[in-house]
Amino acid sequence: MNLQVVWFKRDLRVVDHEALSRASLLGPVLCFYQVEHEYWQLPDTSNRQWLFIRESLFDLAEQLQNIGGRLVLFEGNVEVALKQILCNFGHFTLHSHEEIGNLWTFERDQKVARWCRQEHIDWREYAQFGVVRPISKRKSRFKAHWDEWISRPPSTVSDNSYFINAELPSELKLSNLPTLVTYDELDCPLRQLGGRTNGLLILESFLNHRSERYRGSISSPLTAESGCSRLSPYLANGCLSLREIANAVLLAQKKVQNSFWKKSLHDYYTRLWWHCYFIQTFESNHHMEHVALTSAMEKLDRPFDAEKFEAWKMGRTGWPMVDACMRCLHAHGWINFRMRAMLVSVATFSLSLPWRPVAEWLAKLFVDFEPGIHYPQIQMHSGMSGNKTLRIYNPVNQACDLDKSGIFVKRWIPELRDISHTWIFEPWKSKGYLKTGVKSEGGSFYPAPLVDFEIVHRTAKAKITELRAQHNIIAAKGFNEQNQKRSRSSSKSSRKRKATDDNERNQLSLF
Structure with a gap:
C-alpha cells in the first residue's frame, strides 16, 4: 500500500481531523508540519501568533504519540520537504485540509498543486469549515450547506492505522523549534496559551459557567474578557474543530434549564454560522x-x-x-x-x-x-x-x-x-x-x-x-445586511425585539 502523508497546517489536532482520518484508512501514515519562515515575514503575521502555534505543535506531537504516531517537522519550502519524503519513501498520497488563508498561502498551495501534478502525486483536500471551495461546487444555499456539514459525524482515526515513525535526515527536532521567527514591536505577556489541551479547558469553562453571561456581556470590553467564549485562537489554528464546538454547544443547550442561558448558547451557536459565512465571503472575494x-x-x-x-x-x-x-x-x-x-x-x-x-x-x-x-x-x-x-x-x-x-x-x-x-x-x-x-x-x-x-x-x-x-455605489456581494438576516418569527414579541436584535446582529460579534 502507498504511503499516506498528512500535511498539518492550521488544523493542529487529532480529533475530528478528516485528512488524518481518511489517510488512516488507506495505508501507513506519515504526519508532518512545515515551519515556513517566508510566511512569518509577511506584514500580517507576528511572533505572538507563532508562539501560540509553537505551543500547539508540542500539544499535537503528544496527541499523535498517544495514538502511535509522530509529528515530523520541516522548515523552509514545503515542496523541498515533499521531495525528501518522495526520495525516502517513494510514491505517496498527500492529505490536508483546505487552507482559506491569505494570498501567500493560496499561492503556496498553487505551487504545491503544480508539483504534485508533475510528480503524479494525488493531493486530497478536505473542508476545514462549513465552506465550499470552489463556490461552484456548492449545491445548496449557504445556510443549508452549513447545517448539513455541521451535522456530519466527527472524523475518527482508524483503530488499524499504522504510522511511519522513522526519522528523516533533514527534519527539525521538536526540542529545536525556534521561539523567534519574526520581530514583534510589542510583547504580548497576557496572551492565551496554545494547544488543544488549553482549548478544551477554555471550552469547558465557557459551556459550564461563562456562557450563561454571554448574551449581554460581549459588547463591553469590561465584561467580554470572561463573557466571550475566548475560543477564537483555537478555532483559527484548528486546535479544536468548529464541528465539535458546535455539537458541544447544542448538547449544553439541552442540559441547561435557565431560559436566558439557553438563549446565550443559541446566540453563540449562531455566531459559529457567521464565522463560516464570512470565511465563505472571503473565499468568494479573495482579492479583498x-x-x-x-x-x-x-x-x-x-x-x-x-x-x-x-x-x-x-x-x-x-x-x-x-x-x-x-x-x-x-x-x-x-x-x-x-x-x-x-x-x-x-x-x-x-x-x-x-x-x-x-x-x-x-x-x-x-x-x-x-x-x-x-x-x-x-x-x-x-x-x-x-x-x-x-x-x-x-x-x-x-x-x-x-x-x-x-x-x-x-x-x-x-x-x-x-x-x-x-x-x-x-x-x-x-x-x-x-x-x-x-x-x-x-x-x-x-x-x-x-x-x-x-x-x-x-x-x-x-x-x-x-x-x-x-457613483452608483451598492454593497459588495455578501455584504448586504438586509439579505444576510436569517428568518425570524413574526410574533409580537419578536417585533418588539427587532431593533435590539438587528443592532446586535449587525455588530456581528463573532466571539
Whole structure:
C-alpha cells in the first residue's frame, strides 16, 4: 500500500481531523508540519501568533504519540520537504485540509498543486469549515450547506492505522523549534496559551459557567474578557474543530434549564454560522486582502499620516476608550469584536487613515488572526464594502455606554487614574487641559485628541454622500445586511425585539 502523508497546517489536532482520518484508512501514515519562515515575514503575521502555534505543535506531537504516531517537522519550502519524503519513501498520497488563508498561502498551495501534478502525486483536500471551495461546487444555499456539514459525524482515526515513525535526515527536532521567527514591536505577556489541551479547558469553562453571561456581556470590553467564549485562537489554528464546538454547544443547550442561558448558547451557536459565512465571503472575494471591494470608496481622501498612525497603533490618540482598547490588545492579543470595529472605525473615519496599514497592524496583534474574518470586517468597518450603514463609532459615547465607571479605561491608561470621573472619557475638558494634552494630579501626561470628532464625522459623512451621488455605489456581494438576516418569527414579541436584535446582529460579534 502507498504511503499516506498528512500535511498539518492550521488544523493542529487529532480529533475530528478528516485528512488524518481518511489517510488512516488507506495505508501507513506519515504526519508532518512545515515551519515556513517566508510566511512569518509577511506584514500580517507576528511572533505572538507563532508562539501560540509553537505551543500547539508540542500539544499535537503528544496527541499523535498517544495514538502511535509522530509529528515530523520541516522548515523552509514545503515542496523541498515533499521531495525528501518522495526520495525516502517513494510514491505517496498527500492529505490536508483546505487552507482559506491569505494570498501567500493560496499561492503556496498553487505551487504545491503544480508539483504534485508533475510528480503524479494525488493531493486530497478536505473542508476545514462549513465552506465550499470552489463556490461552484456548492449545491445548496449557504445556510443549508452549513447545517448539513455541521451535522456530519466527527472524523475518527482508524483503530488499524499504522504510522511511519522513522526519522528523516533533514527534519527539525521538536526540542529545536525556534521561539523567534519574526520581530514583534510589542510583547504580548497576557496572551492565551496554545494547544488543544488549553482549548478544551477554555471550552469547558465557557459551556459550564461563562456562557450563561454571554448574551449581554460581549459588547463591553469590561465584561467580554470572561463573557466571550475566548475560543477564537483555537478555532483559527484548528486546535479544536468548529464541528465539535458546535455539537458541544447544542448538547449544553439541552442540559441547561435557565431560559436566558439557553438563549446565550443559541446566540453563540449562531455566531459559529457567521464565522463560516464570512470565511465563505472571503473565499468568494479573495482579492479583498489588498483591494477595496467597492472601488469608488477608494476615492475618499485618506492619505497615510505617519504621526496619526503611530499615535493610533500605540494607544495615544487622546480618546481614552480607543487607547485603552489598543493597549489591552497589545498585552492580550485579543479584544472583543465591538472594540475591534471601533478601532478600525476610528483609524479610517476619524483619523482618515488608509485601511491597508490599519488591517496589517491589527492582524499582527491578533493571536486569533483569521484572514477570512479579518479582511471582510476591515472592509466593512472602514466603509470599503459599500454598505449603506456607516459604522462611525463615537469614542466618547462608546465609553459612556460600555465602561460607565471608567474601570476599563483606568486599568489600561494609568495617566488618567487621578482624573475625576466627570472627565475620565473627555480629559481634555478638565481643569488641567493644555493644548498638547492633559496632566493629572499625579503629574502623568495624556495627549489631547488628534482631531475634533464632530468635525471629522460631519466631513466624512458629507464626502461619502457626495461619492454616492456621483457613483452608483451598492454593497459588495455578501455584504448586504438586509439579505444576510436569517428568518425570524413574526410574533409580537419578536417585533418588539427587532431593533435590539438587528443592532446586535449587525455588530456581528463573532466571539
